[in-house]
Ligand SMILES: NC(=O)C1=CN([C@@H]2O[C@H](COP(=O)(O)OP(=O)(O)OC[C@H]3O[C@@H](n4cnc5c(N)ncnc54)[C@H](OP(=O)(O)O)[C@@H]3O)[C@@H](O)[C@H]2O)C=CC1
């Protein structure tokens with residue numbers, strides 16, 4: 001029996017990492033990669049394969065199947081999900097028949113509540129935690145453009161032992177995915193969340209890219225006040241983060257390409273729906289719950305709502 005891996009959402013993230021899996025396991029006897037895509041994306045991939053462009057290269061890959069029909073997709077051993085967070089519940093509803101009690105689910109969204117939300121829909125399943133650092137986007141349906149060099153994938157579980165997750169780590173490693181199976185995944189996901197939540201909120205509110213935020217002292221101060229607010233919320237929630245998390249996050253941003261911006265800012269500029277609920281509102285709500293003031297987040301939320 002082949003290990004069957006579904007990729008839900010063939011956009012910037014799902015398309016890139018799913019594409020590496022499809023390339024590695026094309027016509028494999030042991031692993032089958034299924035792309036779960038709909039509409040124009042499904043049509044384009046079925047006709048031409050999935051094209052991935054990087055700064056230096058281009059490749060076209062073919063999954064075993066591209067479909068959004070649960071009868072065709074069948075039961076999955078793993079489901080890797082990378083729609084936008086506002087599509088979590090509806091996208092799962094459409095493929096719930098493909099999830100059995102033994103399906104392991106790996107969410108790769110920005111945000112910290114995906115695992116909890118998916119666990120509500122599938123209470124019996126193993127739902128891992130994960131996050132990625134990558135800059136990638138849909139150029140047109142079935143064509144993914146990845147910019148720059150970073151492409152790290154972190155995953156793990158608070159409840160499942162590392163040894164049970166080694167199979168998935170090997171699957172990633174054999175596909176040349178820079179993946180890290182980490183013990184303290186909750187902290188890793190929160191460290192990414194602190195980075196992206198403050199960045200997405202600042203770039204979207206100020207309408208500036210990373211360089212624009214860092215090079216203007218007033219904007220940098222604004223960004224740092226977001227880091228302080230979200231860190232206070234994380235601490236109130238009981239997260240054990242490094243003491244210098246704010247300084248570490250600023251350093252991380254300083255090492256990022258200055259002409260890049262957050263995916264939320266890109267969505268806002270393109271007139272698309274944004275993930276403000278997961279990246280901005282979540283912090284305000286958790287602040288209220290734990291008695292932590294988040295005035296700068298609140299100001300941004302008012303503008304983005
Ligand atoms: N892009 C990036 O550089 C990064 C993104 N992230 C995070 O990763 C997550 C994914 O982002 P990203 O890849 O940019 O998103 P995209 O918008 O590029 O892709 C999302 C994909 O999900 C598909 N989708 C939505 N609902 C369904 C459904 N019911 N069935 C099948 N497909 C569906 C959409 O298809 P359709 O066109 O049909 O709606 C779209 O192709 C987000 O949480 C984001 O914040 C994290 C790090 C970096």
Ligand SMILES: CC(C)(CO)C(=O)C(=O)O
Pocket residue numbers: 110132133134135196199261262263264
């Ligand atoms: C900042 C970045 C690119 C880092 O992965 C990101 O997560 C996003 O834009 O959503």
